[in-house]
Amino acid sequence: MKNRVAIITGAAMGLGFAAAKELASEGMDLVLVDYNDKSLNDAQVELEKDFPAVKIITIVADVSNEEAVKNYVDETVKVFGRIDALYNNAGIEGKQAGMTEYDVDVFKKVIDINLMGVYYGMRYVIPVMQEQKYGRIVNVASVGGIRGVLNQTPYVASKHAVSGMTKNAALEYGRDGILTNAIAPGAILTPMVAEAFKQVNPEDPQAAETEYAQRNPTKRLGKPEEVAKLVAFLLSEDNGYVSGQTIAVDGGESNIYGNS
Numbered sequence: 001m002k003n004r005v006a007i008i009t010g011a012a013m014g015l016g017f018a019a020a021k022e023l024a025s026e027g028m029d030l031v032l033v034d035y036n037d038k039s040l041n042d043a044q045v046e047l048e049k050d051f052p053a054v055k056i057i058t059i060v061a062d063v064s065n066e067e068a069v070k071n072y073v074d075e076t077v078k079v080f081g082r083i084d085a086l087y088n089n090a091g092i093e094g095k096q097a098g099m100t101e102y103d104v105d106v107f108k109k110v111i112d113i114n115l116m117g118v119y120y121g122m123r124y125v126i127p128v129m130q131e132q133k134y135g136r137i138v139n140v141a142s143v144g145g146i147r148g149v150l151n152q153t154p155y156v157a158s159k160h161a162v163s164g165m166t167k168n169a170a171l172e173y174g175r176d177g178i179l180t181n182a183i184a185p186g187a188i189l190t191p192m193v194a195e196a197f198k199q200v201n202p203e204d205p206q207a208a209e210t211e212y213a214q215r216n217p218t219k220r221l222g223k224p225e226e227v228a229k230l231v232a233f234l235l236s237e238d239n240g241y242v243s244g245q246t247i248a249v250d251g252g253e254s255n256i257y258g259n260s
Contacts, residue, residue, distance in 0.1 A: 001028035001236060005080045007072065008032055009063050009121060010090030012039035014190035015140065015231075018224035019087055022232045024051040031076045032058045033090070055080075063090045063117030064109075073124040082132060085235040086125045088118045088139040091158075093192055096151040096199050107154040114158035115165075122169055126178065135178040136235045139166050141246050143186045143254050159184075163246040170244030179243040181234050186250025187212055188222040218251040 006023050010016040011032035020030055024047055032047075034040040040058045047056055057079055061068040076083055094110040095103065118139050129135025144152060145159030162182055169180040187193055194205065201208035213220050227249050233239055234247075248254050 001026040003029075004084040005029045005031065005076065005082055006085035006087060006235060007076055007083060007121075007125065008087045008089060009061075009117070010034060010140075011058075012036050012043045014192060015185065015188065015224050015227055016087070016089040017043050018228040019089065019231045020047060021050070022225070022228035023085075023235070024054045024056075026232060026236070027054065028085070029055040029080060030057075031072065031080075032056060033061050033063070033072050034058075035060065035062050035090075063120065064112035066116075066120050069117070069120035070124050073121075073128065077128060083125055083128045084132075084134065085136045086121055086138070087231060087235065088121045088137065088162075090117055091140055091142075091192075093152065093155055093196055096196070098151055099153045102153055110154035111158050114155065115161045118162050119165060122165070122180075126169070126173055129178045130173065130176045133177045135173075135176070136239065137166075137169065137178065137180040138231050138234045139180070139182040141166070141182040141184045143184050143248060143250050145182065146184050146246060146248060147254060166246060167244045174243055179234075179239060179241075181242060181244065182246040183227065183230060183234075184246050184248045184250070184254070185227050186222060186248070186253050187216070188224055188227055188249070190224055193221070215256075216251045216253045217256070220251070222249060222251060 006028050008016050012034035037060050044058050059072045061072050091114045094106050139162050141162045142159040144156045145163040149156050166182040197205040197208040
């Protein structure tokens with residue numbers, strides 16, 4: 001992946017940071033995008049220490065703001081002259097509540113970040129990739145993008161929409177050498193998932209985590225680096241013909257939902 005450039009949103013921690021490490025280990029230059037300035041700086045320092053040959057820039061941005069997204073795309077082209085890969089990873093879970101009781105403002109925020117943030121990323125990156133006649137895009141859906149999840153209506157709605165947009169992008173831009181896929185992680189042990197367990201059981205989030213893991217065929221939660229390996233393949237030239245897919249990364253658990 002040397003001389004290739006990837007944009008990663010939500011890059012400061014969790015799945016985004018794990019992917020940044022994996023791509024940097026392959027020699028890819030990186031544009032790290034996140035709304036948290038301090039965490040973003042910490043991530044850059046760690047990556048530059050471990051991968052000194054890789055060029056890394058950081059951009060603080062709210063992906064739900066269209067102008068901010070356009071800016072991070074423009075800045076990437078200005079610095080590197082190209083965009084080979086986009087990892088549309090930034091997202092939030094929102095709160096857990098029943099459909100009819102859900103706070104409408106929180107609902108809209110989840111949609112703005114999880115859906116519109118992904119759309120804006122593709123809207124402004126794809127024209128750059130069209131000029132190059134090459135590009136790889138990975139959008140983060142979720143197992144919530146292939147099934148229902150109790151008390152998470154806006155999250156599920158946004159992630160199903162991400163999966164749908166991924167299919168359309170694959171259909172519309174495959175002729176330009178652009179392959180677009182989505183991943184559907186299950187319970188991967190990230191800060192966002194840890195926060196979800198706190199909401200499920202505020203008194204003992206570890207108990208909630210253990211209980212959830214027992215339902216998984218592997219009897220454990222996934223690791224961010226396991227997801228990063230798949231992302232790196234999908235964003236690389238090694239992927240020459242996989243497009244329009246939403247790939248579950250959940251230890252096989254989505255195969256038993258509704259049957260247990």
